[in-house]
Structure formats: structure tokens, C-alpha cells
Amino acid sequence: MKVTVSRKAHFNAAHRLFRPDWSDEKNAQVFGKCSNPNYHGHNYELIVSVTGEIDPETGFVIDMKDLKELIKTEVDEPFDHKNLNEEVPEFKNLNPTAENIAVVIFDKLRPHITSAHELSVTLYETPRNFVSYSG
Amino acid sequence: MKVTVSRKAHFNAAHRLFRPDWSDEKNAQVFGKCSNPNYHGHNYELIVSVTGEIDPETGFVIDMKDLKELIKTEVDEPFDHKNLNEEVPEFKNLNPTAENIAVVIFDKLRPHITSAHELSVTLYETPRNFVSYSG
Amino acid sequence: MKVTVSRKAHFNAAHRLFRPDWSDEKNAQVFGKCSNPNYHGHNYELIVSVTGEIDPETGFVIDMKDLKELIKTEVDEPFDHKNLNEEVPEFKNLNPTAENIAVVIFDKLRPHITSAHELSVTLYETPRNFVSYSG
Amino acid sequence: MKVTVSRKAHFNAAHRLFRPDWSDEKNAQVFGKCSNPNYHGHNYELIVSVTGEIDPETGFVIDMKDLKELIKTEVDEPFDHKNLNEEVPEFKNLNPTAENIAVVIFDKLRPHITSAHELSVTLYETPRNFVSYSG
Amino acid sequence: MKVTVSRKAHFNAAHRLFRPDWSDEKNAQVFGKCSNPNYHGHNYELIVSVTGEIDPETGFVIDMKDLKELIKTEVDEPFDHKNLNEEVPEFKNLNPTAENIAVVIFDKLRPHITSAHELSVTLYETPRNFVSYSG
Amino acid sequence: MKVTVSRKAHFNAAHRLFRPDWSDEKNAQVFGKCSNPNYHGHNYELIVSVTGEIDPETGFVIDMKDLKELIKTEVDEPFDHKNLNEEVPEFKNLNPTAENIAVVIFDKLRPHITSAHELSVTLYETPRNFVSYSG
Numbered sequence: 018m019k020v021t022v023s024r025k026a027h028f029n030a031a032h033r034l035f036r037p038d039w040s041d042e043k044n045a046q047v048f049g050k051c052s053n054p055n056y057h058g059h060n061y062e063l064i065v066s067v068t069g070e071i072d073p074e075t076g077f078v079i080d081m082k083d084l085k086e087l088i089k090t091e092v093d094e095p096f097d098h099k100n101l102n103e104e105v106p107e108f109k110n111l112n113p114t115a116e117n118i119a120v121v122i123f124d125k126l127r128p129h130i131t132s133a134h135e136l137s138v139t140l141y142e143t144p145r146n147f148v149s150y151s152g
Numbered sequence: 153m154k155v156t157v158s159r160k161a162h163f164n165a166a167h168r169l170f171r172p173d174w175s176d177e178k179n180a181q182v183f184g185k186c187s188n189p190n191y192h193g194h195n196y197e198l199i200v201s202v203t204g205e206i207d208p209e210t211g212f213v214i215d216m217k218d219l220k221e222l223i224k225t226e227v228d229e230p231f232d233h234k235n236l237n238e239e240v241p242e243f244k245n246l247n248p249t250a251e252n253i254a255v256v257i258f259d260k261l262r263p264h265i266t267s268a269h270e271l272s273v274t275l276y277e278t279p280r281n282f283v284s285y286s287g
Numbered sequence: 288m289k290v291t292v293s294r295k296a297h298f299n300a301a302h303r304l305f306r307p308d309w310s311d312e313k314n315a316q317v318f319g320k321c322s323n324p325n326y327h328g329h330n331y332e333l334i335v336s337v338t339g340e341i342d343p344e345t346g347f348v349i350d351m352k353d354l355k356e357l358i359k360t361e362v363d364e365p366f367d368h369k370n371l372n373e374e375v376p377e378f379k380n381l382n383p384t385a386e387n388i389a390v391v392i393f394d395k396l397r398p399h400i401t402s403a404h405e406l407s408v409t410l411y412e413t414p415r416n417f418v419s420y421s422g
Numbered sequence: 423m424k425v426t427v428s429r430k431a432h433f434n435a436a437h438r439l440f441r442p443d444w445s446d447e448k449n450a451q452v453f454g455k456c457s458n459p460n461y462h463g464h465n466y467e468l469i470v471s472v473t474g475e476i477d478p479e480t481g482f483v484i485d486m487k488d489l490k491e492l493i494k495t496e497v498d499e500p501f502d503h504k505n506l507n508e509e510v511p512e513f514k515n516l517n518p519t520a521e522n523i524a525v526v527i528f529d530k531l532r533p534h535i536t537s538a539h540e541l542s543v544t545l546y547e548t549p550r551n552f553v554s555y556s557g
Numbered sequence: 558m559k560v561t562v563s564r565k566a567h568f569n570a571a572h573r574l575f576r577p578d579w580s581d582e583k584n585a586q587v588f589g590k591c592s593n594p595n596y597h598g599h600n601y602e603l604i605v606s607v608t609g610e611i612d613p614e615t616g617f618v619i620d621m622k623d624l625k626e627l628i629k630t631e632v633d634e635p636f637d638h639k640n641l642n643e644e645v646p647e648f649k650n651l652n653p654t655a656e657n658i659a660v661v662i663f664d665k666l667r668p669h670i671t672s673a674h675e676l677s678v679t680l681y682e683t684p685r686n687f688v689s690y691s692g
Numbered sequence: 693m694k695v696t697v698s699r700k701a702h703f704n705a706a707h708r709l710f711r712p713d714w715s716d717e718k719n720a721q722v723f724g725k726c727s728n729p730n731y732h733g734h735n736y737e738l739i740v741s742v743t744g745e746i747d748p749e750t751g752f753v754i755d756m757k758d759l760k761e762l763i764k765t766e767v768d769e770p771f772d773h774k775n776l777n778e779e780v781p782e783f784k785n786l787n788p789t790a791e792n793i794a795v796v797i798f799d800k801l802r803p804h805i806t807s808a809h810e811l812s813v814t815l816y817e818t819p820r821n822f823v824s825y826s827g
Contacts, residue, residue, distance in 0.1 A: 022281075055775035057773040071249075097725070185368040211521055290824065341795070420558075437598070
């Protein structure tokens with residue numbers, strides 16, 4: 018009797034699509050205006066989903082308050098109002114595409130979720146573009 | 153050639169997270185402000201999804217009018233503008249967490265959907281918290 | 288050069304439409320299922336709007352952080368996860384219709400906003416029903 | 423390390439639920455007001471999802487700009503501001519239910535997506551009715 | 558102490574921008590693809606707003622149930638799943654632009670709202686295009 | 693018989709709240725994390741509203757296609773995927789608060805709208821924070 022519990026969160030950040038091992042010209046050619054060296058930014062909306070059995074004691078798969086707190090510590094505080102390329106160490110050598118950001122968030126949350134639970138992350142870069150990753 | 157057909161509905165209800173076999177103190181300790189003995193409430197948004205083959209006669213997996221009517225009879229009428237703990241018999245001895253409400257709705261709808269079709273229920277307790285259950 | 292600055296917030300509460308000076312029968316006749324004696328509830332979404340000149344020093348009409356904090360103190364803490372009829376003193380003798388809740392919220396916020404600024408409150412009882420009050 | 427990338431698009435079209443091999447009476451009996459011979463219409467919202475490995479070169483599963491362009495060519499241009507029954511050849515002999523429209527869109531997009539990638543299409547006929555198809 | 562009460566509704570309809578006193582060529586030149594002779598359509602979302610004093614008896618400006626019923630009778634039933642040009646008499650000789658539809662809806666509702674109340678109508682033709690009219 | 697016509701648009705940009713005539717310390721003290729020297733960013737959603745008489749010839753207050761094109765030229769192209777502080781000349785010496793951005797957009801659009809029409813601009817910095825300016 019597996020149920021999936023989801024929590025929405027959000028953070029605002031600057032980024033540029035950029036590989037430091039490529040020239041600015043090559044970055045511009047491949048990534049277009051998304052590679053603007055002066056950065057642009059997004060209101061990222063995040064959905065974190067945890068799947069598991071309902072605990073018959075509480076009626077919860079996971080306590081939403083705990084999930085909210087975990088997202089705050091692992092994602093909001095290190096990412097919100099930050100420049101992802103410059104200030105978030107995971108993107109020092111990793112291009113902060115929506116795909117890669119979703120994987121990084123998954124990898125940050127996974128150790129804090131019991132292995133009996135499945136985890137999935139959906140990240141909206143804009144209301145029109147979004148990605149999902151489940152490990 | 154399986155297609156999933158989904159219909160959104162909504163109901164407004166009061167509830168509290170509460171186990172009648174626990175003291176009010178223990179309920180408050182585990183469930184926090186969600187266990188307020190005077191109740192709080194939500195605009196629950198419900199998505200019911202039915203998966204199956206397209207009927208070549210009609211082009212439907214299921215007639216949306218029938219699905220809408222089924223949700224009205226099985227969920228809206230017994231749940232809308234109700235106190236889930238006090239007035240909905242399924243929660244007499246079951247804590248009305250979002251998880252448990254989703255399972256109860258699934259179990260009420262399942263007998264009315266042909267066994268050739270899969271059923272899934274997603275319940276938004278708030279725009280930021282939601283759960284899914286597929287049996 | 289007046290600009291209006293708006294901030295969204297939300298709280299979840301139980302209520303019933305009810306006049307204590309009427310019988311339950313008369314309440315039921317006038318207010319229908321909204322008068323259920325066992326309560327029902329909503330995810331109230333609130334928009335607080337403040338209109339005034341832009342401060343040339345900061346570029347702000349009002350600091351959003353201050354407005355967010357004010358809503359938290361004056362609305363979220365006293366209203367969230369509460370039973371409006373039973374636990375919010377303003378509704379002891381006032382029917383908690385969306386209209387009256389909006390007026391109460393306006394009256395609670397108004398003294399904390401400088402008189403040079405206009406104030407407006409919009410309250411969504413559901414995504415389909417909402418009210419606005421500007422004093 | 424599979425990631426799903428999704429892009430939202432939209433088109434406005436007229437249609438009626440209708441089988442040309444049935445009488446208008448039978449169409450009306452089965453499809454109700456959706457079979458109005460003078461047509462009605464919708465703002466269709468479309469989500470196209472592509473699942474695959476992240477290309478370590480770009481950090482993309484698929485370039486969103488390419489996906490946006492593909493949807494424009496294959497869906498927007500032939501469907502937008504059109505009468506689906508009268509002007510879109512795929513529905514000459516196929517009832518334009520949401521289910522069938524989703525399958526047609528999937529079949530139009532599939533040849534343009536590399537076979538290493540999975541494709542899924544979600545089509546909102548209204549904000550309350552939607553369908554998904556994954557082949 | 559005036560409060561504005563708003564109710565959302567929706568209807569799905571086909572239309573074309575078209576003046577019967579112009580040639581199809583001139584219609585096409587001025588209105589572009591919106592003048593497609595085979596029609597296109599929309600999910601129209603409607604917000605009806607009524608402004609007035611709160612009735613101290615009920616705490617209502619207007620009973621939402623009455624407003625919902627009025628919209629159903631005056632707008633939903635004559636407009637929903639219809640071809641506005643062909644089947645709604647008000648558009649026999651009036652181009653069904655969003656602007657004109659809003660004025661027609663206002664004129665249909667106004668006689669049913671007490672003259673002590675102000676009326677305003679907002680009509681979304683798409684989530685990106687909308688119009689408002691207050692008489 | 694004045695009608696308001698509104699069009700939604702969007703652009704993604706980086707910014708920081710910053711006065712170049714203040715030290716970084718004073719900027720940080722007044723603007724907090726919004727003044728991060730490495731920038732952050734937003735998906736700005738813009739609503740441009742034009743109020744005027746309906747042209748009896750066309751049934752339009754203003755042709756939406758023209759309004760869409762104007763927003764593209766005056767706002768999208770100069771603002772989208774840009775760093776507002778570094779690349780948009782209007783903010784060379786003007787703090788890019790939501791309030792100031794709304795005024796700048798209004799001032800850019802106003803000369804292109806006939807003086808017989810009123811103009812209003814609403815700018816969402818996030819889904820929870822927005823500002824409006826009408827000149």
C-alpha cells in the first residue's frame with residue numbers, strides 16, 4: 018500500500034549555462050542567450066516526492082514538517098538568492114542545466130531519506146520548462 | 153495503446169490529525185497544530201486518473217461525464233462541507249491524514265471502475281502538499 | 288508616482304457560517320451546508336496590497352520582508368490551523384463570511400501601515416470564490 | 423541516470439465529438455453537447471516529456487530550444503486556430519476526443535525523437551480534464 | 558464599508574472574429590487566423606465581481622450561491638459548448654471579440670443585480686489574454 | 693463604454709538590489725540577501741493592461757497581436773536573459789526593485805500607446821510578490 022507524498026518549495030537563483038573548459042564563443046554557440054556571461058535567473062519551483070508505506074501509527078509516509086525542514090536545510094539555504102555557478106560548490110565544474118540541478122538536489126536529499134522510501138525530484142525552471150529525476 | 157484520463161474535482165472539509173486511542177497531549181506532541189481539537193480545514197483538490205485502452209467505438213477510455221458523476225456521488229456528496237473526523241464514517245477510527253484520505257477515496261472509487269482499468273488518486277491538501285495512491 | 292505592492296500569504300482554518308443569536312434551524316436555512324455545526328474548512332489565500340510613493344532611497348514602497356513579517360504576526364499566527372468561530376476573538380459575535388474575514392484582516396493590518404499608504408486586502412476562500420476590501 | 427525533460431505549449435482549436443459513420447442523432451445521444459454540429463472549442467495545453475540520459479557534453483537530455491521548435495512545427499502550426507474535424511487530416515475519420523488527439527500528437531512527434539529517448543504526451547482539454555499517452 | 562465579491566466560472570465555445578458585412582478577404586486581412594471560416598475555440602474563464610455594502614444580517618454582500626446560479630442561467634447555459642457566432646443571438650451582428658463578449662455578459666447580468674451594487678466582468682479568452690468591463 | 697484589455701508576457705533575468713553610491717556593507721544591511729553581489733534572478737511575469745473605448749469597426753480596444761509585438765520589442769528583447777543591473781541601461785543608476793522595474797516598463801510602453809488609452813503594468817517578481825503601476 019505505497020503512497021507518494023509530495024511537497025512544493027521554491028528558490029530564486031542566478032545562473033548561466035556554461036562549461037569552464039569551453040571558450041565563451043563555444044558556450045554562446047551551444048547554449049545561446051542562456052550562456053550570457055552576466056547571468057540571468059529563475060524562480061525555481063521544486064517538488065520533492067517520497068514514496069513508501071503508510072506508517073500505521075501516524076498515518077504518514079513521512080511527516081511533511083520533516084520533509085519541509087529537510088528541503089529548507091539542503092536546498093533553500095544553500096541555493097536561494099545565490100548564483101549557482103559562482104556560489105554553489107556542486108556547480109563549480111558542472112553545468113547548471115535544469116537536468117543537472119535536479120540530479121544535484123536528488124543526491125543531496127537521498128542520504129536523508131530512509132532507504133525503504135523512493136525519492137523523486139521535479140524542478141520547474143520556468144512554468145513552461147521542467148525536469149524530473151528519480152535516481 | 154493505454155491512455156490515462158484524469159478529472160479534477162474539489163471539496164472543502166474540516167479535520168484534525170487525531171488518534172482517538174491517544175491522549176490529546178500525545179496527539180498534540182506528534183501532530184502539532186494539525187491536531188487542534190477545534191479542527192482546521194482545507195480546500196482539497198482531487199485528481200482521479202483512469203488508465204486503459206481507448207474504446208474504438210467512442211474514442212474514450214472512460215466517458216468524462218460518467219467519471220465526473222462518480223466522483224460527485226462517491227466523494228463530493230459524502231465529504232464536501234463535512235467534518236471528516238466526525239461525519240465521515242471511514243475516519244471514525246482512521247486518522248484523516250492526506251495519505252489515509254487518498255486511500256479511502258481510492259477504495260470507494262475502485263469497485264465502480266472496471267477491473268480492466270487502472271485507477272490512481274492524487275489529493276492536494278494544500279497547493280504545497282499532495283499525495284498519490286494507485287492501489 | 289504611486290505604485291501598489293502586493294504580497295501573497297495563506298492560512299488553513301475551519302469555520303461555519305453561523306449567527307449565535309439565531310437557531311441552528313435558521314442558520315441552516317439561510318447558510319445551507321456552510322452552516323454545518325461540525326464545521327468545514329478552507330485553504331485561505333490572502334493578498335495584501337499597499338499603495339504609495341516609491342521611497343527614492345530604497346526603491347521600495349514598503350519592504351516586502353516587513354510586509355511578510357506583519358502578515359505573519361497579525362494573520363498567520365492568530366488564524367492558521369484555527370477554528371475561526373471558536374478561537375479567533377473577532378468572530379465571537381461576527382459571522383466569519385469571506386467578507387467579514389477580509390474586513391477583520393484589513394482592520395488588524397491598517398494600524399501597522401503608515402497613513403500615507405493605502406491598504407487593500409483580497410481573500411480567496413476557494414480558488415473560485417474571493418473578496419476584496421479597501422477600507 | 424535517466425531524467426525526464428518537459429515542455430509546455432498550447433493551441434486553441436474548435437472541434438466536436440463526432441463519428442461521420444453515425445447519424446447526428448446517434449452522435450448527440452452518445453456525445454451529448456460535445457457533439458454540437460456547430461462546434462465548440464478549447465484552449466488545449468500540451469506537455470511533451472522526453473526521458474533519457476543526460477548528455478555529459480551539454481548537460482541536456484534534449485535541447486529545450488529544439489523541443490520547443492519541434493512542437494511548433496508538428497503541433498502548433500497544423501493545429502492552432504484550426505477546426506480539428508474539418509482542417510486536420512488525422513481527424514478526417516477519427517473522433518477528436520482528448521484521448522485520440524494525444525495519440526495523434528504522440529505519433530507525429532515520435533519519429534523526430536531519437537529512439538534512445540522515451541516520449542510522453544499530456545494534453546489538457548480544460549484545466550479540469552486531461553489525458554496522458556506514452557506509446 | 559464596500560466589499561467586492563467575486564465568483565469564477567467557465568464555458569467552452571467556438572467562435573471566429575468576423576463581420577458579416579465584410580468579405581472573407583477583408584475579415585482575414587484584419588483578423589488573421591482568428592477569422593478562420595471553420596472556427597476555432599477557447600476555454601473562457603469568467604470572473605464576475607459584485608461590489609456593495611455587507612448585509613449586517615448575513616455578513617454577505619451577495620449570496621455566492623445566488624451569484625453562481627445567476628451565472629449558470631445567464632452565461633453557462635446559453636454559451637457553453639456553443640458556437641458564439643452561429644448560436645448566440647447577441648453575436649448575430651456583433652463580432653465576438655473578448656471585448657464584446659465581456660460587454661454582452663455584463664449587459665445580461667446587470668438587470669439581475671440590485672442597482673445598489675456595482676458589477677464588473679473579467680473574461681479570460683486564454684490564460685494570456687483577458688479583458689475587463691465595469692459598465 | 694471603456695474596456696480593459698490585458699496581455700501576459702514573461703522574461704527571465706538576473707538582478708541584485710544595489711545602489712552604486714552605497715558601500716556593499718550598506719547595501720547588504722538594507723537589502724539583505726537580495727543584494728548578493730553575485731546576483732540572483734527571477735522569472736518575471738508581466739501583465740500589460742490597456743483601457744479605452746471599443747473600436748466599433750473591429751470590436752477591439754487594441755489589437756492583441758500589436759500589444760504582444762510591442763511587449764516583445766520594448767520588454768522581452770531588452771530584458772530577457774539579461775542581467776538588469778549590468779546590461780539594461782535604465783538600471784545603470786536605478787535600483788532594480790520590482791517597483792522601479794514596473795515604472796521603467798511603463799515608461800517604455802507609454803509612448804507607443806495612444807494617449808486616448810490608459811496604461812497599467814503589473815509585474816510578478818515571484819508568484820508571491822508583485823507590483824502594479826498606472827502612471
